[in-house]
Amino acid sequence: MSKGAILTDASSIPEVVQAMTLEEKARFVAGARAFETGPVDRLGIPAFVPADGHNGINFFQLLGNIIPKVLAKRGQSAGELRDPFRTMSDVGMAGIGNLLAGNLDPSNIESLSPENAAFLRDLSQAVQESLPEGGLPSCFPPGMVMGATWNPELVGECGRAVAKEAKAFGVDVLLGPNVNIHRDPLCGRAFESYSEDPYLASQTVIDYVKGVQGEGIAADVKHYAANNQEYMRQGIDEVIPERALREIYLPAFKAAVQEGGCWTVMSAYNKINGEDCALSKRLLTDILRGEWGFAGFVVSDWGAAYDRIQALNAGNDLEMPGPQNPQEVIDAVERGELGETTLDERVSNILGVLVKLPAFTGRERAAIDRAYSSQVARRVAVEGAVLLKNEDGALPIEEGSVIAVVGENAKNPIATGGGSAGVVSPYMVSLLEGLEARFGADAVRFGEIPANASCVVISVGVTSSEGSDRASLALADEDTALILETAETCRRRRIKTIVVLNVCGPVEMHGWIDEVDAVLIIWLGGMELGHAAAALLSGDENPSGKLPLTFPRRYQDTPSCLNFPGEFGRVVYGEGIYVGYRYLLKILGRTSFPRARIRVFANVT
Ligand code: BGC
Numbered sequence: 001m002s003k004g005a006i007l008t009d010a011s012s013i014p015e016v017v018q019a020m021t022l023e024e025k026a027r028f029v030a031g032a033r034a035f036e037t038g039p040v041d042r043l044g045i046p047a048f049v050p051a052d053g054h055n056g057i058n059f060f061q062l063l064g065n066i067i068p069k070v071l072a073k074r075g076q077s078a079g080e081l082r083d084p085f086r087t088m089s090d091v092g093m094a095g096i097g098n099l100l101a102g103n104l105d106p107s108n109i110e111s112l113s114p115e116n117a118a119f120l121r122d123l124s125q126a127v128q129e130s131l132p133e134g135g136l137p138s139c140f141p142p143g144m145v146m147g148a149t150w151n152p153e154l155v156g157e158c159g160r161a162v163a164k165e166a167k168a169f170g171v172d173v174l175l176g177p178n179v180n181i182h183r184d185p186l187c188g189r190a191f192e193s194y195s196e197d198p199y200l201a202s203q204t205v206i207d208y209v210k211g212v213q214g215e216g217i218a219a220d221v222k223h224y225a226a227n228n229q230e231y232m233r234q235g236i237d238e239v240i241p242e243r244a245l246r247e248i249y250l251p252a253f254k255a256a257v258q259e260g261g262c263w264t265v266m267s268a269y270n271k272i273n274g275e276d277c278a279l280s281k282r283l284l285t286d287i288l289r290g291e292w293g294f295a296g297f298v299v300s301d302w303g304a305a306y307d308r309i310q311a312l313n314a315g316n317d318l319e320m321p322g323p324q325n326p327q328e329v330i331d332a333v334e335r336g337e338l339g340e341t342t343l344d345e346r347v348s349n350i351l352g353v354l355v356k357l358p359a360f361t362g363r364e365r366a367a368i369d370r371a372y373s374s375q376v377a378r379r380v381a382v383e384g385a386v387l388l389k390n391e392d393g394a395l396p397i398e399e400g401s402v403i404a405v406v407g408e409n410a411k412n413p414i415a416t417g418g419g420s421a422g423v424v425s426p427y428m429v430s431l432l433e434g435l436e437a438r439f440g441a442d443a444v445r446f447g448e449i450p451a452n453a454s455c456v457v458i459s460v461g462v463t464s465s466e467g468s469d470r471a472s473l474a475l476a477d478e479d480t481a482l483i484l485e486t487a488e489t490c491r492r493r494r495i496k497t498i499v500v501l502n503v504c505g506p507v508e509m510h511g512w513i514d515e516v517d518a519v520l521i522i523w524l525g526g527m528e529l530g531h532a533a534a535a536l537l538s539g540d541e542n543p544s545g546k547l548p549l550t551f552p553r554r555y556q557d558t559p560s561c562l563n564f565p566g567e568f569g570r571v572v573y574g575e576g577i578y579v580g581y582r583y584l585l586k587i588l589g590r591t592s593f594p595r596a597r598i599r600v601f602a603n604v605t
Pocket of ligand 1: 175222301
């Protein structure tokens with residue numbers, strides 16, 4: 001063992017790896033906790049923190065790193081409490097929101113045992129201490145909105161803004177961007193990623209990665225590869241023809257590696273043609289490193305390294321989450337099932353990225369620049385919004401109009417979808433607040449259509465989440481009814497009906513679109529949704545977003561519909577390369593919204 005080895009920069013890595021014991025290496029290739037790796041202090045190797053994600057920091061995940069420190073300070077082990085996360089869920093989501101906001105309501109914790117209540121009080125305090133100046137992270141619009149901007153430069157700016165906040169929160173590796181292709185609009189996570197089109201996804205990811213990494217934070221391009229559904233997400237076998245894999249599902253990853261220069265890639269939960277992605281030498285070594293020249297590290301999706309040794313052999317460098325038992329890796333090396341040089345390579349790959357991260361170069365816990373983040377979040381929401389219909393100049397809404405607003409969604413908007421892309425942000429501007437701020441509170445009437453109303457804005461929402469796919473593309477029945485009833489009233493009164501869709505992706509509109517005058521898709525527009533929507537409805541901003549994926553007239557027009565989400569553990573990509581518009585143009589020769597946008601407003605230059 002070489003003496004005095006210490007991690008100083010990339011050139012010191014070979015010596016440091018040589019100085020590591022087998023046990024240190026075996027520990028190093030897995031996390032130490034859910035969202036943190038372990039240090040090797042004697043060699044100057046610090047721990048680092050990966051966390052989601054693509055459209056803002058998932059602070060909730062960082063709680064998992066704070067909890068053990070609180071327990072240690074209290075001299076308690078997790079075993080003495082109920083599971084800390086279950087203890088937290090005793091106070092419910094609202095309680096957790098309060099915990100994050102630092103105003104843990106005593107009435108919420110009264111029902112808990114004294115130890116659990118004391119733990120939560122200490123946790124709340126530790127959370128406050130760990131928050132950067134400026135508070136909670138910003139919620140930017142998710143990937144589908146970024147894709148809809150067709151503006152890679154702006155997406156790059158968004159990457160920069162998210163990474164600046166990552167630095168403020170002590171996050172080193174941003175678990176995004178998600179570049180999976182929108183194979184089927186029912187996919188529960190489609191809102192997270194850019195497009196059904198590999199070229200748009202590729203052009204968008206390049207700038208995003210550069211934006212993030214320009215701030216010294218690693219982008220983690222996920223989920224490699226073809227993680228296109230949530231049904232049986234851990235282990236579904238995707239039968240994908242080679243041409244579709246190469247032409248549709250891999251290009252965005254290749255662009256992220258070769259043109260974006262991403263430092264890390266996340267191996268996916270699913271199988272491709274019978275092989276688990278995180279255990280696939282073909283994907284992780286032959287294609288990623290061999291063909292594309294990837295030089296960073298591969299981290300497994302959380303729990304995707306179903307066979308740890310096979311994953312290491314295949315080219316998966318870091319297994320998350322941790323901790324894992326290092327003895328299994330030690331035994332595999334001793335039994336000759338895992339070459340020590342292979343293990344050394346895995347460790348070197350991780351160290352090669354680590355020397356570029358704040359954990360190593362030094363953390364600057366700057367304050368959140370909320371004004372900057374808000375402006376970027378708003379810009380993405382504005383440029384991603386798509387005007388699908390605008391008859392007879394229904395939009396923009398004229399100055400001096402009296403605007404009736406209906407639909408609970410106008411008050412309770414959806415900023416982003418659920419799961420790891422969830423972001424608890426410090427504020428959220430609703431459509432109602434946005435309209436009031438733009439037109440004046442007196443000009444905006446919620447829940448009624450006064451006699452002097454000039455138009456009605458109907459706001460409806462649909463969300464989705466990691467963990468399950470959407471059941472259908474329909475709006476909720478009551479929302480469809482609200483649109484139809486309101487449109488009927490508007491027709492009688494000869495005023496315009498404007499629909500704002502706060503949606504996670506395509507919705508079917510055939511039952512109502514002919515009855516309304518204008519449709520604006522604001523998507524899951526992030527925390528600035530209301531300001532962005534108001535700027536577009538008023539004509540202060542020109543709607544310039546374009547659909548990044550096909551809105552089928554009916555779900556049955558989707559090429560994958562007969563093969564989604566599969567059965568008996570398998571899903572066959574029978575449509576081959578004919579994903580989204582490729583199918584519609586080739587087979588049907590038309591799409592519902594061919595140019596994906598309407599004439600720009602005449603009065604906006
Ligand atoms: C998700 C990933 C995420 C990871 C860590 C997994 O369940 O699939 O997208 O980055 O969890 O939160």
